Structures are given as structure tokens and as C-alpha cells.
Amino acid sequence: MNRRALAPEAVRQLLRERAQRVARKLGEEVQVEPYALFERAGQLFGVPQPCARACWSSEALFEVPGAPRWISGAASGDGLLVSVVDLAALYELPRAGARDLDAVLVVEAGGRMVGVACEAMLGMRELEVDLIRSSPEPRGALLRRASFGVQTVQLIDVEALFADERLNGKGA
Amino acid sequence: MSRELDVVIPVFVAELSEQLVRMSDALLSLEGRAPDAEAQQIANGFMRDAHSVKGTSASLGFADLATLAHAIEDRVAPVRDGQATLDAGLVGTLLAALEALRTRADALAERGSDTPEAAEPVAEVTRRLREAVTTAAEPGSGASTPKTEDASARRPEPSDEEELLRVPRRSLSRLSQHLDSLRLLRGRAGARVEGLGSAEKEVLAVARRLGDVRLQRDLRRKLGALKRLLREDEALLADTARELDGDLRSIQLVPLATLLQPLRSGARAHARKVGKKVQVVIERGEIQIDRRLFESMRDPLVHLLRNSVDHGLEDAEARAAVGKPEEGTITLRAELSVDHLTLEIADDGRGVDAARVRAHAISRGVLGAAEAEALGDEGARALIFRPGFSTAESITETSGRGVGLDVVASELARLGGRVELRTEPGQGTTFSLRVPLTLASEQVFLVEVAGRRVAVPLAAVERVRRVRVEELRQVLGDPALPLEDTEVRLVSLAQALGLPTWEAPRQTFPALVLRAPDGRRVAVRVDRVVGVYDAVTRPLLRELSGLAHLAGIADLGDGQHLFVLNDRPLYGAPSASVSRSASRTVLVVDDSVTTRALHRRVLETAGYKVLVAGNGEEGLKVLEREAVDLVVSDLEMPLLDGHAMLQRLRGSPKLARIPTVLVSSLERESSKASGAARLADAYVNKAAYERGGLLDTVKQLLERSAR
Numbered sequence: 001m002n003r004r005a006l007a008p009e010a011v012r013q014l015l016r017e018r019a020q021r022v023a024r025k026l027g028e029e030v031q032v033e034p035y036a037l038f039e040r041a042g043q044l045f046g047v048p049q050p051c052a053r054a055c056w057s058s059e060a061l062f063e064v065p066g067a068p069r070w071i072s073g074a075a076s077g078d079g080l081l082v083s084v085v086d087l088a089a090l091y092e093l094p095r096a097g098a099r100d101l102d103a104v105l106v107v108e109a110g111g112r113m114v115g116v117a118c119e120a121m122l123g124m125r126e127l128e129v130d131l132i133r134s135s136p137e138p139r140g141a142l143l144r145r146a147s148f149g150v151q152t153v154q155l156i157d158v159e160a161l162f163a164d165e166r167l168n169g170k171g172a
Numbered sequence: 173m174s175r176e177l178d179v180v181i182p183v184f185v186a187e188l189s190e191q192l193v194r195m196s197d198a199l200l201s202l203e204g205r206a207p208d209a210e211a212q213q214i215a216n217g218f219m220r221d222a223h224s225v226k227g228t229s230a231s232l233g234f235a236d237l238a239t240l241a242h243a244i245e246d247r248v249a250p251v252r253d254g255q256a257t258l259d260a261g262l263v264g265t266l267l268a269a270l271e272a273l274r275t276r277a278d279a280l281a282e283r284g285s286d287t288p289e290a291a292e293p294v295a296e297v298t299r300r301l302r303e304a305v306t307t308a309a310e311p312g313s314g315a316s317t318p319k320t321e322d323a324s325a326r327r328p329e330p331s332d333e334e335e336l337l338r339v340p341r342r343s344l345s346r347l348s349q350h351l352d353s354l355r356l357l358r359g360r361a362g363a364r365v366e367g368l369g370s371a372e373k374e375v376l377a378v379a380r381r382l383g384d385v386r387l388q389r390d391l392r393r394k395l396g397a398l399k400r401l402l403r404e405d406e407a408l409l410a411d412t413a414r415e416l417d418g419d420l421r422s423i424q425l426v427p428l429a430t431l432l433q434p435l436r437s438g439a440r441a442h443a444r445k446v447g448k449k450v451q452v453v454i455e456r457g458e459i460q461i462d463r464r465l466f467e468s469m470r471d472p473l474v475h476l477l478r479n480s481v482d483h484g485l486e487d488a489e490a491r492a493a494v495g496k497p498e499e500g501t502i503t504l505r506a507e508l509s510v511d512h513l514t515l516e517i518a519d520d521g522r523g524v525d526a527a528r529v530r531a532h533a534i535s536r537g538v539l540g541a542a543e544a545e546a547l548g549d550e551g552a553r554a555l556i557f558r559p560g561f562s563t564a565e566s567i568t569e570t571s572g573r574g575v576g577l578d579v580v581a582s583e584l585a586r587l588g589g590r591v592e593l594r595t596e597p598g599q600g601t602t603f604s605l606r607v608p609l610t611l612a613s614e615q616v617f618l619v620e621v622a623g624r625r626v627a628v629p630l631a632a633v634e635r636v637r638r639v640r641v642e643e644l645r646q647v648l649g650d651p652a653l654p655l656e657d658t659e660v661r662l663v664s665l666a667q668a669l670g671l672p673t674w675e676a677p678r679q680t681f682p683a684l685v686l687r688a689p690d691g692r693r694v695a696v697r698v699d700r701v702v703g704v705y706d707a708v709t710r711p712l713l714r715e716l717s718g719l720a721h722l723a724g725i726a727d728l729g730d731g732q733h734l735f736v737l738n739d740r741p742l743y744g745a746p747s748a749s750v751s752r753s754a755s756r757t758v759l760v761v762d763d764s765v766t767t768r769a770l771h772r773r774v775l776e777t778a779g780y781k782v783l784v785a786g787n788g789e790e791g792l793k794v795l796e797r798e799a800v801d802l803v804v805s806d807l808e809m810p811l812l813d814g815h816a817m818l819q820r821l822r823g824s825p826k827l828a829r830i831p832t833v834l835v836s837s838l839e840r841e842s843s844k845a846s847g848a849a850r851l852a853d854a855y856v857n858k859a860a861y862e863r864g865g866l867l868d869t870v871k872q873l874l875e876r877s878a879r
Contacts, residue, residue, distance in 0.1 A: 065624060065735060066670030066721055074713065074725070076733055081725060083715035114715060169717035 018147075032126035035146075037153060038105055038118035041088035044153045046127065046146065047116070051158040053108040054080070055121055058101045070166060072117040075104045082106055084115035085167065087156075091139040109158040114167065116156075127153065140164055180773060183458035184232060184766040185277045186427035191221040192270050193433075199270075203263045207254040215252035219245060220763075223808055225273065227837035228766045231858040236294050237273060238837070243301045244269055265301055272297040344423065351416050358409035365402045368395065425708075428506050429457025429765070431466045439477040439502060448485055449499040451811070452477075453786045456506040457765055461513060469515065469607060472580040472591070476517045476603045477502065479577065484521035484601050494598065496520065497789060499811075509723075512589075518602040520793070524595040526552040533558075553593055557581045599797075608711050616709070616726050616736060618702035619684065622671040625734050627707060627726040628696075632739045634687040634777065636701055640680050653683065653695040660685060662695040663742055669721055691781065692743040709736060756874055757781045757799060761791035761817065762806040762835075767858075771804055771835075771866070778867050788817030795827050802874055804866070807836035807848055815848035822851055831873035835866070 006014070035046035036055075060075040061084055067073070070090040074083050084104050087093065104115040125148065132146040132155065141161035146153045161167070198218040205211045226241035244266060250256035258266070272293045372395040379388040436452040443450035485491075485500035492498055505516040526549035533555045534544050544552065557577050577591075580603075584591045589607030616627035637653070644651045645659060652659040662683065666672065683695045707726035716722065723738035758780045760771040765786075772782045783798055785791040789812040791805065803821070807814040814834055821827045834852040838845040849855045854869045 062733060063624065064716060064719070064722075065626065066719060067716065071715065074716070074733065081710065081713065081727075081733065083713045085715070112714070167715045169714065 031129040033129055033132075034124050035127050035153070035155065036105060037122040037125050037148070038103070038116070039120040039122070040086070040116075040118055041093050043088075043093060044122075044148065044151050045087065045116075046125075046148075046153040046155045047105060047107050047158065048155075049124060051107050051109050052105060052124075053113060054106040055118075056104045056106065056115075058103055060104055061101065061115075061117075068166070072101065072115075075106075075115045077104075077106075080106065080113065082113050082115040083167075084117050085161070086117045087142075090164070090166070091142060093139075107156070107158050107161070109162060112162055114162065180232065180766060180770045181280055182427065182460070183769040184228060185280065186429045186458050187228070187765045188225065188273065188277045189427075190429060190433060191225055192274050194218075195221050195270055196267060199258065199263050199266050202248075202251060202258045203260055205257055207251070207257060211257075212252055212254050215248055218248055219252050220808070220810060222248065223837070224764045227806070227808075227858045228764045230837050231767060231770065231835075236291055236298070237276060240269060240273065240294050240298045240301070243298050247301060265297075269297045269301055344420070347416075347420055351413060351420060354409060354413045354416065358406060358413055361402060361406040361409055365399060365406060368399050368402060372396075372399065424463050425460045426463050426466070427457060428459045428461055428466070429454050431461070431463070432457060432504055435470075435473055435477060436504070438474065439481055442478055443481045443485075443500075446481060448481060448487055450481060450485060451499055451501050453501060453503045453790070454765070455503060455784065455786075456508075458769060459506050459508045459513075461508070465513065465607065469605065472583045472605060473515065473517070475577075475580055476605075477504075480517055480519040480521065480601070480603075484519035486522050490522075501790065512606055512608055515605045516602050517605075518600060520600040523597040523599055523601055524553050524556065524593065525597055526550075529553055529555050553595060556593070557591070615704055616707045616734075617684065618705055618734070619665065619682075619698040620700040620702060621669065621698050622666045624669075624671065625702065625732075626665065626669065627705075627709075627734045627736045628684060628686070629723070629736060629739065630704060632686045632688070634685045634693065634779070637683050637685060637695070638680050639683045639695070639697070641678070653685075655685065655693070655695075658693075660693045660695045661744065662697060665696045665698050665737070668696070668742060669737070686739045686742065687779070688740065688743045691779075694739075694742045694744070696742065707734075756801045757783060758870060759783045759785065759791060759794055759798070759800045759803045760805075761785045761788060761803060761809070761814070763787055763809040764806070767806065767835075774866060775804075775870065778870075780870070788812030788814060788820075791817055792820060795821065795830070800830060801877070802870060803830055803832045804870070805832060805834055805852075807834055807838060807845060813848075815851070818848055818851040829877070831877050833866070833869055833873065 034049035036049060036052035037044060037046050039045070054077065056075055056077040060077045061073045062075070063073050064071055064083070070086050072084040072086045074081065076082075082104075099119045101117050101119060103118040103121040105118050105121065106113055106115050127146045127148060131148075132144055135143055135145045135154070141157045141164065142154045143157050143160060144155040146155055195218055198214050198221075201214050202211060202218075222241050222245045226238045226245065229235075229237035229241060247262065247266060248258070251258055276291070276294050372391075375391055375395065376388060379391055432454050436454060439452050440450055480502050485502070486494075486496070488498040491500065501520045503516070503518045505518060507514040507516075530544045530547065530552045533539055533552070534541050538555060538558055547555075557580075581591050584605055584607065589605060592604040592606070593601065594604065595601040615630040617630050617633050618625055618627055620626075639653060639662075643654060644662065645654060646652065647659055647661065651662040653662050654660075681697055681699070682701045683697050684701075685693055685695050687693045705726075705728055707728050709724045709726050712719070712722055712724050720741050721738055722735050724736040726734045726736050728734065758775050760768050760775070760782060761784075762768045762771070763786050768784045768786075772784060775782045783794050783800065785794050787809040788805070791803065792812070794800065795803070805814045805817060812820075814836070818832060818834075821830065821832065831854075832852045833854045833856060834845075834848055835856045835858055836845055836848075837858040839857065845855075853873050856866060856869060
């Protein structure tokens with residue numbers, strides 16, 4: 001997590017605003033969307049549940065000789081074979097807190113599949129629709145983010161990820 | 173088994189399957205039939221196939237198969253000569269003999285080697301066939317029906333295992349899904365064994381803390397037994413998944429010749445219907461492709477074949493008027509690369525006349541006169557792929573309705589492929605269909621470099637050499653490996669793949685000499701040669717398609733995936749200095765696809781460029797249009813045999829000096845062979861065929877002709 005030091009009063013103000021935002025009357029229905037959440041380079045990412053096809057252990061991963069750094073390798077499982085993308089390298093995210101890869105999340109859209117390298121797979125979680133916002137600093141497929149407890153989740157637009165020209169044979 | 177046989181046996185099996193189908197049909201047509209001209213013609217076709225089986229088996233070293241084929245020939249020869257008919261009993265014995273050939277070929281294909289057990293049924297049926305001959309030889313029977321006393325010789329009923337079933341494609345897809353589920357279960361079982369191991373440690377730790385030795389022992393025994401059982405289940409699941417995977421692959425990968433056979437029959441039937449004579453030749457039919465891929469190409473292929481019959485080939489009269497044989501030839505040719513299948517439909521017809529296409533396009537209002545004139549010839553010919561375009565003079569059932577080639581083009585585009593047209597007025601037209609492969613079997617050469625395994629397409633590997641550092645030379649600053657009369661640039665595979673390039677100083681190291689189709693060569697340094705493997709290769713994943721040094725991904729069937737080297741960038745710019753052997757062209761003329769494949773393999777491995785033809789007629793056509801340095805030919809072939817071809821070759825001022833090698837299963841001194849052998853520069857008996865012998869003969873003749 002990338003945190004800045006804030007004055008105590010500023011922190012209280014933020015918490016107050018957040019409490020007002022998330023507060024709801026007892027019994028009030030909350031609209032939620034399921035996301036597959038995972039960690040990479042110390043950050044939390046989410047993939048919409050319909051796009052999360054499978055999760056494999058990192059043992060499924062194998063090296064692609066001479067691949068660019070945003071390709072972690074390729075992986076096979078369940079009769080499928082996919083390239084595995086490292087979002088941290090693809091979007092040049094801060095790598096503080098990066099650990100060994102633990103899993104590969106296979107994401108799918110429009111019949112195309114790609115693996116995403118994960119350090120830890122948190123599983124399916126429901127995110128409140130009201131807490132999903134446009135990202136102030138959108139990068140590639142990271143167009144929106146959501147609050148999840150005290151953490152922020154970067155939401156992945158899988159179609160935008162697939163449209164990245166580096167994942168279409170250019171710039172490798 | 174030698175490398176040649178590794179490659180040729182699948183071809184032999186595919187060809188034999190075709191021959192056996194034809195032979196069985198012929199036997200059933202001949203059963204009980206009185207001698208007449210048609211029966212003799214059918215028997216003649218049967219004899220040609222039997223003779224081809226005999227020759228090919230002998231040249232591959234399967235003497236017992238050659239003996240059986242010879243015994244079969246002996247029984248049918250009197251029918252061909254109009255001296256006998258075949259009764260049901262003898263037909264049964266002959267069918268049993270064909271079945272024995274098929275079973276043996278299947279065993280060879282499956283195991284890749286010969287075993288005494290597999291040879292036993294062949295010996296048994298050969299004995300029965302010979303005994304049937306003895307029993308049937310009734311003095312004074314003349315043209316009477318030969319009899320057999322072989323009571324077991326009924327027409328073989330297919331056993332349960334051999335029965336063929338038509339299976340809907342969706343059932344295969346479902347099987348694939350079940351296989352995926354099975355793999356998942358196996359993975360889960362593995363994870364549960366691990367989980368149980370952790371739980372066992374914890375439980376035993378608790379028991380130790382309790383100090384109860386008996387409890388510890390009981391728990392260790394019970395948990396250990398449970399773990400063993402779970403491991404056995406996991407292994408069983410893994411084995412079942414592996415076997416199912418192999419079976420599914422074998423169902424889905426089929427020799428192209430088998431798939432093309434019905435199309436060939438269809439084209440011939442269509443030709444008969446429209447009053448044309450056509451022979452359809454299949455080249456490289458041994459290639460195995462995914463049945464689903466072929467199914468998706470079937471309609472375009474059928475259409476192009478019919479198009480060739482209807483519009484490509486002239487009628488017999490028009491062909492005779494321009495000096496062509498009355499029978500037209502359509503060649504179905506396949507080429508397999510790591511990521512694409514190319515199928516060509518080539519006819520020797522009138523070609524596509526650009527002026528005629530242009531005029532027709534204007535008359536149909538496809539485009540205006542000025543626009544049509546502005547098109548070059550190539551552009552004009554491309555108009556035939558436009559919707560609604562047809563140049564047919566008369567409308568036939570399947571063509572000439574303005575529907576067709578545009579559909580072919582769009583269908584290929586849908587498959588991610590394309591169709592191309594090559595044509596020469598008066599000489600013929602070739603449609604080339606190129607589609608990406610979803611799944612194809614291929615042999616790959618595995619090597620190790622920088623601690624990784626990499627697959628190299630076997631087709632690119634000319635030879636493997638152990639290189640001594642002191643034999644290397646420097647050419648334009650690069651290390652080069654001397655090879656015969658040339659030097660070949662040496663590159664490090666680690667560097668080519670972008671892997672860590674530190675290489676331990678070694679006095680010797682292995683290197684692969686790779687050869688491009690145009691003859692360019694490069695030597696590639698590796699750390700270790702692992703061997704040749706069968707692999708299912710797939711195109712490179714889209715995200716990796718920018719990696720020029722990789723061509724695809726090979727699945728070795730044991731869960732291992734390896735990347736396949738793209739050798740093309742390694743050759744560098746085309747160079748004028750190619751070895752002398754690479755610049756020599758040898759034409760192989762043989763009606764057996766197996767023998768053609770065997771010769772091609774042997775000669776290409778030695779660096780020769782090889783062209784092939786299926787009979788003398790085709791051979792002469794190749795000789796007319798290509799610069800050929802030497803001809804290797806079979807003797808007995810349909811249409812125009814080796815003897816007649818050599819006579820025409822020797823009578824042509826342009827071709828008379830080309831050296832020729834005859835390869836035949838007939839003895840050189842036999843009446844049939846001796847005349848042809850006198851016209852040839854060398855004679856090789858198939859039964860005594862040796863790779864080195866043929867190469868030496870070819871080399872000597874080429875050296876002699878160069879002097």
C-alpha cells in the first residue's frame with residue numbers, strides 16, 4: 001500500500017466522510033458485484049467474476065525464453081494454455097512489497113484468455129457498487145477502483161487489457 | 173529404427189490403408205465373376221497395388237510382408253490373365269491376407285518397431301494362401317474356378333475392437349471437457365495427499381505430546397495407509413487422464429490422405445459426370461492433421477476441386493489439340509509448418525486468362541471498362557474472388573452460378589487463413605489455401621541450452637555434429653563450421669533465444685546444422701542433444717506473437733510444454749554460396765507415396781533438392797519445366813511406366829543426357845526389367861535397398877555428369 005502521512009485532523013475528516021458514504025439504514029439493500037481479488041506488488045486487484053475463468057498454482061507457470069518483462073511466462077492447466085501477464089511490469093507500478101508468484105488467475109473475455117500473475121489469491125469478494133469510482137490516475141486496463149474495507153482495489157477492465165497493443169504482438 | 177523409417181512408416185501405413193481399401197473393393201467385385209475384359213481390368217488394378225505393396229515392403233526391409241504380397245499376386249494373376257475366376261472361399265482367404273497386412277501395419281505404426289509376435293499372423297496367412305494355391309491346382313481345370321479347402325477363409329467380420337463408429341463432433345468436445353475435469357480431479361487428489369501429510373504431522377505431534385506410544389503407532393499406520401491409497405488413486409487418475417488424452421489425440425489427428433480420399437473419389441466421379449478424364453494425385457498425404465481443422469476446410473476444398481474439373485481442365489478434345497494428355501491431372505499437395513497448413517489444388521488445365529476475366533467482369537457490370545483496363549493481369553485474375561463473378565460458359569450443378577470462389581475466400585478468412593491463385597496460361601492453375609493450425613502432430617528435436625529445453629522442428633534439422641573448437645574458422649568475424657565444400661555460420665542458440673549467454677569453455681560441443689527450404693544453412697550451438705520426440709504443436713499464443721525467435725509451443729504429451737524455435741531468422745540474408753549438393757536437383761518418380769517419401773527423406777538429408785512425380789507422365793512434365801540433374805525412377809507405374817519414360821527421355825535432345833537410376837522390386841535380369849535397365853545409368857533392387865547405396869549411386873552419377 002502506498003500511504004502518505006496525514007495530519008490527525010485530516011485523517012478524522014477522511015474517516016468521517018467515508019463513514020457517511022458507507023453508512024446505510026438497517027435493512028437497506030446494498031448493490032454488490034462479485035470480483036476475484038488478488039495481490040501483486042503489494043497492491044490489491046480485482047477482476048469481475050464473469051471474467052475470472054480459473055485459478056492455477058504457480059507450478060503451472062513455465063518460462064518463455066526471450067520474453068519481455070511484462071510476460072511472466074506461459075501456464076497450462078485444465079487443457080488450456082495461456083500467456084501470463086505481469087500487471088506490475090505492464091503498467092510500471094511501484095514494486096515495493098513484491099513477493100514470489102503464488103498463483104495464476106486466468107481471465108477471459110470474448111473467447112480470449114490470458115493468465116495474470118498473482119502473489120496471493122484472496123478469492124471471490126463482493127464489492128459495493130456505490131464504492132466503485134473512476135481511477136484518478138487511470139493506466140491501461142486499470143480504469144476504476146473500489147474500496148474494500150480499509151484497502152483500495154484496482155479493478156481490471158479485461159477487454160481494455162486485451163486491447164493493449166503489447167499483448168497483440170507489438171512491442172515485444 | 174533409422175530416422176528414415178521413423179518418418180516413412182506413417183506414410184507407408186497411410187498409403188497401405190488406401191491400397192487395401194482399393195484391393196478389398198476389387199476382390200469383392202471379382203468374387204464369382206466370369207472372366208471378361210472388365211474383370212481383367214479390375215484384376216490388373218489389384219495387381220498393381222499388390223506389386224506396389226510388395227516393392228515398398230521390400231525396400232523398407234519387411235521381407236515377410238513382401239512375401240505375402242507376392243503370394244497374393246500369385247493368386248490373382250490368373251484372373252488378370254483371363255484364365256480363372258475367384259470363388260468366395262479364395263476371396264475370403266485373400267481378404268484375410270489383406271487384414272493381416274493391415275493389422276501388421278497398424279502394429280508398426282503404433283509401436284514404431286517390428287516384433288516377432290506381430291509377424292506371426294502374416295506368416296500364418298501366407299502359409300494358408302500358399303496351401304490354397306496347392307489345393308486349387310486341379311489338373312486340367314483350365315479356365316475353371318480355382319477351389320480352396322480353407323474352411324476358415326470366410327470374409328472377415330470386423331471384431332468389436334475393429335468396428336468403426338461415426339461419432340458426432342460434439343461428443344469429442346464433451347470428451348475433451350471430461351478429460352479436463354479428470355485432470356482437475358487428479359490435481360485435487362494431489363493436493364489432498366499433501367493436506368493429509370500436514371494433518372498427519374500435526375496429529376502425530378499431539379500424540380507425542382500425550383506420550384502414548386501405542387496411539388502414535390496406530391495413527392502412523394492408519395494415516396500412512398490412507399496416504400498410500402490416496403497416492404495410488406492420484407496415480408490412477410493421472411494414468412487414466414494420460415491414456416484418455418492419447419486416445420483423444422489419435423482420434424482427432426488423421427493422415428491427410430485418409431481425409432482427402434473421399435474428395436478425390438468425388439472429383440473423379442464429378443469428372444465422369446461432365447465427360448472429362450481426370451486423375452487426382454495426393455502428395456504429402458502422410459501429414460497428420462486435426463480432423464476438426466480439415467472439416468472446416470472441406471467445403472472450400474470440394475468447391476475448388478469441382479472448379480478445377482469444370483473450368484480449369486479442358487475437355488479431352490481441347491487437350492489433345494494442344495498436345496496435352498487426354499486425362500487431366502489435379503494434384504492435392506500439402507505442406508505443414510509449425511503454425512500453418514497449406515493445401516494446394518493444382519491442375520494442368522488452361523490457366524486463368526486475365527483478358528477473359530477482364531472482359532467478363534465488364535460484361536457482368538462488376539466494374540467499368542476503364543477500371544478493368546487499369547488493373548494489371550494479377551489484379552484482373554483476383555476478380556474471380558469477387559461475389560457474383562463467374563466465367564463459366566455453361567452453368568453446372570456446382571459452378572458457373574456466380575457463387576463460389578468468393579465464398580471460398582470468405583470461408584478461409586473466417587478460419588484466419590487466405591486463398592491465393594497462381595496460374596500460367598495454357599499450363600494450369602494452383603489454388604493455395606493457407607490456414608493456421610489448431611493442433612498438429614509433428615516430430616521435434618529436443619535440445620538443452622542454458623538449462624532449458626527447446627524444441628527444434630525436425631524438418632529443419634539436416635544433421636547433428638559434435639564440433640571441436642579447433643576446427644572452427646572465422647568468416648567475416650563470425651565463427652563458421654566447415655562442412656564438405658562450404659562453411660556454415662555458427663550461432664549460439666542461447667544468444668538467439670535471448671537467454672543468459674555464458675557458455676562454459678569446452679573443447680567440443682554439439683551443434684545442429686539447420687537447413688532452410690531454399691538451401692541456406694546455419695549451425696546452432698547447443699549444450700546437449702536430447703532426442704527426437706512426437707509432439708502436438710500449436711501456434712504461438714497471441715500475446716507472444718511478436719517474439720520472432722519462437723514459432724510455436726510443443727506439447728510432449730506428458731504435461732511438458734516447450735517452445736519451438738523459429739529457425740528462419742537464423743539463416744540471415746540469402747547467400748550465393750550454397751553447397752554443391754544443395755544446388756543439385758533430383759527428380760523421384762514412383763507411384764508409391766511411401767517410396768517417394770523414403771527417397772525424398774534420404775536425398776534431402778544429404779542436401780539435394782528433391783522433386784517428385786507419381787508416374788512417368790508426370791515425371792516428363794516435371795522434366796519439361798524444371799532443371800533436373802538426375803532422375804530416380806520406379807519401373808512399374810500406372811499411365812506411363814519407367815521403361816516408357818526412359819525411352820521418351822532418351823529420345824529427347826533436351827533430356828537425353830540426364831543420368832537416371834532405376835529402383836525396382838523386379839530382378840534386373842527379368843524380362844520386364846532388363847530392357848529398361850539398359851536405358852538407365854544404374855539399377856537398384858528394392859529388396860537390396862540401402863540408404864547409403866542409393867546416395868553413393870546418385871553422387872557418383874552426378875560427379876560423372878559434371879565432368
